[in-house]
Amino acid sequence: MLICIGFLKIALFLFGNSNEISCSLKTCYNNNMVKISVIVNTRNEGKNLARCLGGVYESVDEIVIVDMESTDDTKKIAKQFNAKIYDHKHLGYVEPARNFALSKATGEWILLLDADEIISAQLFAKLK
Numbered sequence: 001m002l003i004c005i006g007f008l009k010i011a012l013f014l015f016g017n018s019n020e021i022s023c024s025l026k027t028c029y030n031n032n033m034v035k036i037s038v039i040v041n042t043r044n045e046g047k048n049l050a051r052c053l054g055g056v057y058e059s060v061d062e063i064v065i066v067d068m069e070s071t072d073d074t075k076k077i078a079k080q081f082n083a084k085i086y087d088h089k090h091l092g093y094v095e096p097a098r099n100f101a102l103s104k105a106t107g108e109w110i111l112l113l114d115a116d117e118i119i120s121a122q123l124f125a126k127l128k
Contacts, residue, residue, distance in 0.1 A: 037062040037107030040083075041097045043090060045115035046072040053081040055119040060111070066101040068094075 063083040
């Protein structure tokens, strides 16, 4: 199942604290633990990446980074979060790299994040 952060925010707005979203993000689906992957496509996101990954690191099973020829410390930061790092040619748009990242993610649920997006503690609390 693919989860975009925008959809997650909409679901929280619609359902609040209802049973439909009562499990945590590293969670259960039909009472079975499911593996959650996070995908972040990067290009020179060193200034944002630590905050982004810090918000999800403890709550997901896998972090997949697809880097598009960064020249800063993006990959070094991703390694600090035990991310699986893949390289992709920078084409000027993200869709091919995102599709490549989706092929590398192994989770049953996949959360797509931009490097400048942060999942707040309040959002995780609502998911529990």
